[in-house]
Structure formats: structure tokens, C-alpha cells
Amino acid sequence: MDVRDFIETHYSHFNAGELARCIDSLRVFLDNDGRLIVTLAGAMSTAEIGKSLGPAIREQRVHAICCTGANLEEEMFGLISRSGYESVPNWRHQSKQEDAALHDRKMNRVTDVAIPESAFTKVGEEMLSLWEESETVGDSRFPHEYVYDLLLHGNLEFSSPPEESWLIAAADANLPIFTPGWEDSTLGNLLAARVLDCTLKSNSVVKGGLDAMQSLADWYREDDSPTGMLQVGGGISGDFAISVVPMLRQDAGVEVPLWAWFAQISESRPSFGGYSGAPPSEKISWGKLGVNTPQFVIESDASIVLPLILSSLE
Numbered sequence: 051m052d053v054r055d056f057i058e059t060h061y062s063h064f065n066a067g068e069l070a071r072c073i074d075s076l077r078v079f080l081d082n083d084g085r086l087i088v089t090l091a092g093a094m095s096t097a098e099i100g101k102s103l104g105p106a107i108r109e110q111r112v113h114a115i116c117c118t119g120a121n122l123e124e125e126m127f128g129l130i131s132r133s134g135y136e137s138v139p140n141w142r143h144q145s146k147q148e149d150a151a152l153h154d155r156k157m158n159r160v161t162d163v164a165i166p167e168s169a170f171t172k173v174g175e176e177m178l179s180l181w182e183e184s185e186t187v188g189d190s191r192f193p194h195e196y197v198y199d200l201l202l203h204g205n206l207e208f209s210s211p212p213e214e215s216w217l218i219a220a221a222d223a224n225l226p227i228f229t230p231g232w233e234d235s236t237l238g239n240l241l242a243a244r245v246l247d248c249t250l251k252s253n254s255v256v257k258g259g260l261d262a263m264q265s266l267a268d269w270y271r272e273d274d275s276p277t278g279m280l281q282v283g284g285g286i287s288g289d290f291a292i293s294v295v296p297m298l299r300q301d302a303g304v305e306v307p308l309w310a311w312f313a314q315i316s317e318s319r320p321s322f323g324g325y326s327g328a329p330p331s332e333k334i335s336w337g338k339l340g341v342n343t344p345q346f347v348i349e350s351d352a353s354i355v356l357p358l359i360l361s362s363l364e
Contacts, residue, residue, distance in 0.1 A: 053361040065350050072313050072346035073362045076280070079311045079344070080111055080363065084276045086311075089291050090117035091283030091326075095125035096160045097353045100216035102360040107219040111363045114226040114269060115216075116291040119193065119235025122227065123173070124165075125217040126197060131169035132210035138162050174240045176200055181241065184255040192257045192265070193237070194220075194227035228266045230259045230290035259290075266294045271306060278311025280359070282352045284318055284326020296337040309339050313346035315355045 051059065054073070061070040080086060088103070094117075106112045128135070138144060141162040152159055156167035180196050183189075198221040200206060212218045220227060232238050244250045270277060281288040292312075298304040318327030330345035339345060348355055 053358060054364075057358065057362060065348055068346055068348050069350075069355060069358065072348060073359055075344045075346065076278075076311065076313065076359070077363065079276070079278055082276075084278050084311060085113040085273060086111065086278050086280060087114040087116055087291055088112050088280045089282060089287040090115065090121045091285035091287045092352065093120065093124065093160050094282060094352065094356070095121045095128065095216075096163060096165070098128070098214070099353070099356060100125060100128075100219075101214045102357040103216035104214060104219040106360045106363055107216060107223060107225060109364065110223075111360075112225075114228070115220060116228040116230070116266070116287045118285065118287050119229055119232040119238055121287075122193060122197060122217075122229050122232070123235055123237050124160075125215060126173055126201070127165060127169040129201075129208050129210055129212070129215050129217065130172060130206050131166055134166040134168065134209070136164040136166075138164055170236050170240075172206075173200075174237065176204055176206065177237055177240070178244060178249070181244070181250060181255045185250055185252075190254055190257055192227070192262065193229045193232045196256070197221070198224070226265070226269050228262045228269075228291065230262055231286045232256070232258075263290070263294065263297065266291065267298055267302075270294050270298070271304070276307070276310030279309055279313075281312070281314040281316070282356055284314075284316055288314070288326070292333065292338050299337055308337070309343060311344050312339055313344075313348070315348045315350060315352040317349060317351065 057070050057073060061067060090099070103112065136157060138159060139162060141159070144159070149159060152164055157164040158167060177196060177200065180199060184191065197217065201218060201221045233242070241250070241253055241256060245253050279292060281292070292309065295306060295308055298306045312330055312333070314330070316326060320327045320329055329347055330339055330343070333339045334341060
């Protein structure tokens with residue numbers, strides 16, 4: 051049986067039942083011309099989410115992405131250097147000395163996989179050339195626009211199948227990507243370093259978070275279709291995206307509809323006081339969701355749940 055049939059047969063209760071109900075609701079939402087933004091926190095790109103997110107983008111089931119700078123760049127790192135990644139199967143028992151040994155070999159660990167530093171260096175060199183060109187002509191672009199340029203027109207050689215990359219699918223579709231807090235990323239650090247050593251005159255070649263919020267507001271208002279959000283994890287990507295509605299309604303005085311559909315996949319708990327664990331009902335009090343907005347919370351591992359959701363939309 052296919053993924054959708056498997057879920058309908060076996061997933062009836064608890065988190066499994068919530069997953070099944072979420073998928074059914076999301077299919078109805080999309081089939082009624084709904085637009086969906088997916089927010090990516092954590093290390094979903096390193097977890098190879100592109101294998102399921104890429105097809106969903108190509109099938110126009112995902113219409114925008116809001117992600118951390120890490121997810122944006124790590125998808126590109128994987129594209130060019132996946133063959134050089136190393137598995138760390140016993141990561142739960144990894145000693146400090148073993149992590150130090152990885153550092154000495156210029157390998158950077160993300161849970162159960164180590165990424166070669168050469169991936170950062172290669173992309174960084176190519177990106178610096180684009181930044182220098184932009185500075186020469188007085189241009190300023192969003193982080194993903196430089197990434198699209200590099201992927202579509204650069205000299206990168208891929209070491210993993212492009213069809214398994216969500217970034218390639220997004221670049222082909224010119225999908226809107228919003229990257230709040232991009233400065234907290236390897237490439238963001240590189241840009242800051244190149245300004246410090248005077249290779250670049252300023253960091254203005256890359257648009258920042260306020261520009262991204264304004265761009266997100268434009269995207270939210272450009273279409274009359276109902277707009278929904280699938281929040282993967284918590285953090286800045288989810289907080290940033292969902293806040294565009296109260297910003298427009300309360301701060302800018304622009305009448306826009308509330309989010310029309312919402313689901314979150316999270317392991318965070320409300321009792322810890324963090325926004326990432328806040329249930330959808332709390333978002334009603336902030337003017338983000340309505341009482342009748344379809345709302346789902348799946349308390350599980352996003353690296354397991356998200357591929358099931360995306361694959362069930364085919």
C-alpha cells in the first residue's frame with residue numbers, strides 16, 4: 051500500500067491519529083486553493099528532508115518556505131559534498147575526545163552525521179564572489195536569491211541527486227524563501243568576517259530580517275487565497291512567519307485575514323514556558339489564529355513525521 055493508505059489503516063489514535071487527521075485536513079485545504087508556507091527549524095536539511103519536500107514543491111503543494119539560515123545553507127552543502135559526509139551511528143555515546151578528533155579532521159557533527167569543512171569553504175568562496183559583484187554595482191539581495199543564483203548559474207558540481215534537493219525544486223520554481231536571523235549561520239558569519247577584514251565595505255549586500263518581514267507581508271497580501279502554515283519545530287522560523295498577521299493587523303492597521311490553517315510538529319512542552327511549545331489556542335490570544343481555524347499539534351519527531359505528511363500529499 052502507498053503511504054496514504056498505510057496511514058489511514060494504521061494511524062488512528064494519539065499522535066498517530068492527530069497525524070492522520072492533520073493530513074486529511076491539509077489535503078482539503080490545498081484542494082480548495084489554499085496556499086501553504088512550511089517553516090523549517092532544526093537540522094531538517096541535514097536530515098535530507100528534500101527527498102519529500104522537493105516533490106511537494108514541484109507539485110505546487112508548498113508555496114513558500116520560512117527557514118533558518120542553517121537549513122538554507124546546509125541543503126546546499128549537502129548538494130555539493132554529501133559524498134564526503136560521515137555517519138556517526140553511536141552519537142549518543144560520543145565522547146568529548148571523539149568530537150575533538152572530528153574537529154581536528156575538520157569535520158563538523160550534526161547529531162549523527164559529520165559535515166566536512168571543505169563544503170563550507172567551497173560555497174563560501176563562490177558566495178564571496180557574488181557579494182563582491184553586488185557591492186560593485188550597489189546591489190542588495192536576500193540570502194536565498196544568492197543561493198538561487200549560485201545553484202542555477204554557478205560552477206558547482208553536485209555530489210547528490212539534484213531531484214532529492216528541496217532547494218533545487220525551490221530555485222526552479224523561484225519559490226519565495228524567508229530567512230530570519232540569517233546572520234546566525236555559517237555564511238552569515240562569513241559575511242561579517244569579510245566586513246571585519248575589509249574585503250567588503252559593508253554587510254548591506256545581503257538584506258536583513260526587517261526586509262524579510264516586509265517581503266513576507268507583501269507575499270501574504272498578494273493573493274486572496276486562504277493561507278496556511280505548517281510549522282516544523284519551533285524557533286525563529288516559526289515565530290517570524292506567524293507574526294506577520296498581527297503585525298499587519300495590529301501594527302500596520304492593514305485588514306488581512308487570519309491564518310486559515312495551522313499545524314505544528316514539535317517536541318516542546320507548554321509547561322516549559324517557551325514559545326515553541328505553545329499550543330495553537332494560545333496563538334488565538336495574539337491575533338494569529340481564529341477560533342475556527344483548523345489547528346493540529348503533533349508531538350513527535352519532525353524527521354519522522356514531516357516526510358509522512360509531505361508524501362501523503364502526492
